[in-house]
Amino acid sequence: MTDKPLIVGIGGTTRPNSSCERALRYALDVLQRRGARTRLFGASDLNMPHYAPEKHDRSPEAETFVQTIARADGIIIASPGYHGGVSGFLKNAIDYVEDLREAERPYFDGRAVGLIVSAAGWQATATTMVALRSIVHALRGWPTPLGICINSMEPAFDHEGRCIANNLGRQFDVLADQLIQFSTAFSAQPADRIGISA
16 A cells, blocks of 8 residues: 555445435545545446346446455445445445455455445434445455444535534544544555455
């Protein structure tokens, strides 16, 4: 890892300027202010063919996505809460990480992963957060202790993308700090100490 960790943001919905993607953009802005390099894969970047493991041809968008994840020091995933879980749109993109199964750092191995959920109601945020944590664990990632839940029925961001909820703004600060601290700590450890396959 360079002095500036690369944090990759994944998420959003097909609806332009969704609360989910605004939250992800805000989180990446906070990370940039703390010195991280960032790369956003928003809704327009995630419009990829259905993942099919038996097929080896990949669209240019899918190749770029997988190659960037392979270089990432940390990751943020932002999902809407759809019927108690993550959106199929986002899950399809995450399934492409299977292409890293034989990489030096397979899947999300050795990477801190911050999680953000936005949904119309607290119950939907909670169930989706649990689902996201399970997905990250299955991909050998390290979910940060803080995951951010946003009730989209309450004002969170203004039209300029600024966070207008003080308590929520502090949560983004904590999430950014955890991602940078954990990414730096993981990069300083030998591979056998953080579970990276040889």
